[in-house]
Amino acid sequence: MAKKGIIVVNKSNVKQELIADYVKSCPFKAIVAKDGAVDVDQSACKICRICAKKYADVFTFQEIEEEKINKDEWVGITVFIEHDGKKIHPVSLELIGKSKELAKVTGHPVYALLFSDDEKKFTDTLLSYGVDKVYSYEHKLLDHFNVEYYVELMADFVSKVKPSTILYGGTSIGRSFAPRVAARLKTGLTADCTILDMKKNTDLVQNRPAFGGNIMAGIICENTRPQMATVRYKIFKMPEKVKPFGVVEKMSCKDIKFKTNMKLVEVKEKPKQIDISEADTIVCIGKPFKTKEQIQMAQEFADLLGAQLACTRPIVEAGAMPAIRQIGLSGRTVSPKLLICLGISGAVQFTAGMKGSEVVFAINNDENAAIFDFVHYGLVGDVFTILPELIKNLKGEKDV
Amino acid sequence: MKIIVCIKQVPASTEVEIDPITGNLIRDGRNAKMNPYDLYAIETALRIKEFNGAHVATISMGPPSALAVLNESLWMGCDDATIMTDRKFGGADVVATSYTLAEGIKLIGSADLIICGKQTTDGDTAQVGPEIAENLKIPHLSYVDKIIEIKEKSIVVQVDMDSTEEVWEIDYPCLITVNKGIFTPRLPSYKRGKLFKDYEIRQIHFSDMKDQNEAHYGLKGSPTQVERMFPPIKNTDKEIWEDTDKNLALKLSKKLKEMKVV
Numbered sequence: 001m002a003k004k005g006i007i008v009v010n011k012s013n014v015k016q017e018l019i020a021d022y023v024k025s026c027p028f029k030a031i032v033a034k035d036g037a038v039d040v041d042q043s044a045c046k047i048c049r050i051c052a053k054k055y056a057d058v059f060t061f062q063e064i065e066e067e068k069i070n071k072d073e074w075v076g077i078t079v080f081i082e083h084d085g086k087k088i089h090p091v092s093l094e095l096i097g098k099s100k101e102l103a104k105v106t107g108h109p110v111y112a113l114l115f116s117d118d119e120k121k122f123t124d125t126l127l128s129y130g131v132d133k134v135y136s137y138e139h140k141l142l143d144h145f146n147v148e149y150y151v152e153l154m155a156d157f158v159s160k161v162k163p164s165t166i167l168y169g170g171t172s173i174g175r176s177f178a179p180r181v182a183a184r185l186k187t188g189l190t191a192d193c194t195i196l197d198m199k200k201n202t203d204l205v206q207n208r209p210a211f212g213g214n215i216m217a218g219i220i221c222e223n224t225r226p227q228m229a230t231v232r233y234k235i236f237k238m239p240e241k242v243k244p245f246g247v248v249e250k251m252s253c254k255d256i257k258f259k260t261n262m263k264l265v266e267v268k269e270k271p272k273q274i275d276i277s278e279a280d281t282i283v284c285i286g287k288p289f290k291t292k293e294q295i296q297m298a299q300e301f302a303d304l305l306g307a308q309l310a311c312t313r314p315i316v317e318a319g320a321m322p323a324i325r326q327i328g329l330s331g332r333t334v335s336p337k338l339l340i341c342l343g344i345s346g347a348v349q350f351t352a353g354m355k356g357s358e359v360v361f362a363i364n365n366d367e368n369a370a371i372f373d374f375v376h377y378g379l380v381g382d383v384f385t386i387l388p389e390l391i392k393n394l395k396g397e398k399d400v
Numbered sequence: 401m402k403i404i405v406c407i408k409q410v411p412a413s414t415e416v417e418i419d420p421i422t423g424n425l426i427r428d429g430r431n432a433k434m435n436p437y438d439l440y441a442i443e444t445a446l447r448i449k450e451f452n453g454a455h456v457a458t459i460s461m462g463p464p465s466a467l468a469v470l471n472e473s474l475w476m477g478c479d480d481a482t483i484m485t486d487r488k489f490g491g492a493d494v495v496a497t498s499y500t501l502a503e504g505i506k507l508i509g510s511a512d513l514i515i516c517g518k519q520t521t522d523g524d525t526a527q528v529g530p531e532i533a534e535n536l537k538i539p540h541l542s543y544v545d546k547i548i549e550i551k552e553k554s555i556v557v558q559v560d561m562d563s564t565e566e567v568w569e570i571d572y573p574c575l576i577t578v579n580k581g582i583f584t585p586r587l588p589s590y591k592r593g594k595l596f597k598d599y600e601i602r603q604i605h606f607s608d609m610k611d612q613n614e615a616h617y618g619l620k621g622s623p624t625q626v627e628r629m630f631p632p633i634k635n636t637d638k639e640i641w642e643d644t645d646k647n648l649a650l651k652l653s654k655k656l657k658e659m660k661v662v
């Protein structure tokens with residue numbers, strides 16, 4: 001079981017000839033070597049314990065004692081329901097589906113938590129996705145998201161219901177609201193989880209690409225409740241509807257302080273943008289695409305396939321393509337029928353956003369590139385010679 | 401008006417660089433830089449300063465090497481800088497980081513406006529800003545992409561939501577996190593840098609904190625823990641084609657035709 005602690009160095013066991021290996025063993029660059037001595041930079045160390053496993057004589061895990069909470073007092077998986085005043089955001093429904101899977105492990109109920117000015121607009125839909133209970137706060141001031149009201153409501157809900165887990169969509173609202181709740185309740189919140197698992201002891205394992213390093217991290221809140229996570233839209237599947245069996249429980253707003261220092265002045269619709277997460281076919285380019293001509297060539301290939309052109313983060317950072325076309329952890333999640341990756345290394349933050357794709361091709365001139373672990377067809381070769389040939393072939397085929 | 405901008409030093413690249421001779425990890429300026437999103441936060445503060453003469457201070461929690469990004473902020477045009485550095489602050493997750501920064505901001509004294517970058521490039525959580533606001537019990541808006549009006553007691557801003565843009569008026573004291581592109585960040589000025597030749601960046605250590613309970617900081621104050629690390633799940637059902645580029649192109653066009661995508 002994970003306990004809280006730090007990695008300490010047993011200085012007497014340090015072998016000079018292994019220092020470079022110690023340093024390299026850490027995916028977070030937390031092991032520092034200086035003048036023949038080895039130290040752990042505690043601000044960079046993520047306590048992943050890889051060093052302690054590899055070099056047990058040098059690195060040991062030292063536990064920190066703390067008081068334990070009683071997990072039995074915290075029951076239920078709660079999904080915070082996001083809506084725009086009319087419609088529930090689909091990510092909330094995806095999370096209900098996931099919660100029902102997780103709840104099978106512990107036998108906990110699944111709750112939907114709704115803040116609205118008129119619950120009738122939403123409760124039937126929520127019940128039809130099979131939640132055990134909708135906790136509903138209804139008030140005329142709740143017609144629109146206000147983070148100050150929402151935090152008060154959530155604090156009230158947690159103190160009364162004591163849920164074990166709370167899940168939020170990783171949307172603009174979720175990513176602004178959930179952290180405030182975490183700070184208020186002094187509990188953990190893991191952003192942008194890509195896999196969630198439940199343990200029998202009710203600990204939620206929140207898996208996401210590790211901060212830096214080409215590796216996944218499983219994160220838990222061993223000793224605080226509620227445990228909380230945000231998940232991006234489309235990471236989990238939309239669940240099937242069921243015959244409703246749950247109930248709606250009205251929560252009183254009597255004790256809620258509706259005090260705010262911010263005022264909504266205007267809401268403007270954004271012009272409709274393309275959404276690569278809805279595309280059936282995607283051509284995605286990586287860092288080697290530097291010039292206008294190269295990107296134009298990729299665009300031509302995409303057009304021939306009727307595909308959307310997408311990219312990795314370095315392309316967005318270089319200003320060559322807009323952020324809405326970026327695939328990955330800090331971009332969009334896609335699950336097309338066909339994805340073609342051109343010159344992409346396959347970093348964990350990229351693959352987090354494309355794993356749901358049905359058929360994946362990749363062209364990369366490095367046979368050891370990690371992207372080949374995520375493909376169905378891997379082509380080892382130079383993309384800038386293959387692509388013009390390919391376009392020629394495809395055009396030729398069309399003319400015939 | 402007093403503005404505080406929260407900034408962070410992040411790795412400049414994801415590759416680990418090791419000195420081949422000494423085996424030391426290279427941790428000099430080449431390997432670390434200011435979180436790019438924070439440049440927009442600083443620029444936003446400096447634009448407000450140009451408008452109303454606000455005093456702009458930066459704060460960063462991190463190892464002593466983070467002094468580099470604080471210096472950069474002074475050279476860009478900020479007036480004061482503070483570093484929060486202590487082994488006891490190390491190993492902090494978002495809850496502990498934002499608590500420590502909020503306590504540091506209180507020590508610096510009454511800010512009207514706190515500005516953060518939208519997120520960092522190494523953590524990417526976008527959580528620290530909102531959590532600081534909660535710790536200070538002030539309102540906040542994330543993803544601000546336009547400053548519309550700077551008033552005496554409030555600021556009017558535009559917020560980038562998923563499918564809409566919202567305009568909010570928010571009273572001081574408050575916190576905003578700003579998007580990339582809100583303004584174009586200026587470069588640090590060497591001439592201005594010279595003004596800070598004898599300036600000493602203020603240091604805040606654990607011993608300076610008002611709350612002396614160690615359990616609120618660093619690793620001990622962090623509810624989340626990494627339980628295990630594992631490589632991403634791989635796809636084993638695959639074909640790898642190795643051939644001349646010309647043949648690869650031919651094979652792929654055939655396959656795409658077969659799949660009826662063209």
Ligand SMILES: Cc1cc2nc3c(=O)[nH]c(=O)nc-3n(C[C@H](O)[C@H](O)[C@H](O)COP(=O)(O)OP(=O)(O)OC[C@H]3O[C@@H](n4cnc5c(N)ncnc54)[C@H](O)[C@@H]3O)c2cc1C
Nearest residue numbers: 286287312313328329330331343344345347349365383524
């Ligand atoms: C917190 C965080 C969040 C992140 N979020 C994202 C995200 O959302 N999306 C994202 O994409 N990245 C993200 N990243 C960055 C990610 O870690 C990688 O750095 C990035 O995905 C690499 O992009 P790339 O594959 O295009 O470039 P590289 O890693 O540079 O790979 C280029 C590849 O092209 C190959 N190549 C070069 N020349 C040729 C050629 N002529 N022909 C064929 N192949 C060639 C090389 O062999 C190499 O494998 C994130 C990083 C962090 C720390």
